[in-house]
Amino acid sequence: MRVNQIPEEGKDVTLKVDVKKANRYFSLLKNSDFSAASDVEGRVRVWSKDGMVIVEGDVSVELELTCSRCLGHFRYPVLHHFRSIYSPFQEICQEEDLELKPYDMDVSIYNGVELDLENVLYEQVFLGMPAQALCRPECKGLCSSCGANLNDGPCSCAAAPRFSPFDVLKNLKLKG
Ligand SMILES: [Zn+2]
Ligand SMILES: [Zn+2]
Structure with missing residues (x-):
């Protein structure tokens, strides 16, 4: 999504990444022992001001995870609400004006022209995954x-x- 097309007042975006495409991405990751069992769906609102982009909304997907105790596969539905802030690469490199840089917030960088919402969703899928994959608590x-x-x-x-x-x-x- 081109950032100059995002209105300051925000815009609702719904997007769906096909399960096969999502798995192509996940399979490229190192040590990935999980896969998607459904399409990755995102319902977000995006705002843009002075090159900064805010994305807030929900990502949902059904994952197939590997149990860390019994190594069995099991389904895990991810429904993750998030709010991410993206700053153009150049801005984060300027050391002056520290007050304008919310370092204590979760700020990621992007190229300043285009924000890949699919990547935003993938990133949030990871954050929505359980810290320890267990097929059941009492495994x-x-x-x-x-x-x-x-x-x-x-x-x-x-x-x-x-x-x-x-x-x-x-x-x-x-x-x-
Ligand atoms: Zn297990
Ligand atoms: Zn034994």
Whole structure:
């Protein structure tokens, strides 16, 4: 979206990124162990003043994530409300006029001519993702010895007697 076409009083924008296109983008990321299971939809309002752009609204998408404990895939609906501020690259490089630069706000930079709203949505999808991907809060994960998925029931390792360093202490006490 060209910034000189954004009115100061704001403009509503609805956009949808096709699931295939979104996944092409996500698959280019390093260590991405997730994918989109639906189109990425955005409903935002954009304002522009003196080259600064504000984007506020919602992004929604259904993601397929990998559980960090059991490595199973599960669906996770992201509905994330956000407000982002974009400043043209040149402005952020000027060191004077610090008062005009809201460094303590979440300001990103852009090229000053065009703001790619699709990228804005992708960025917000990441921010809407859970800090820890878990298929369910009580996921039992995988057995560290045999690799069985403990959500499917206990593995045979659980039945085997486990050596505990405290067993030695128990024996010592008996002798004393
Ligand atoms: Zn899990
Ligand atoms: Zn096991």
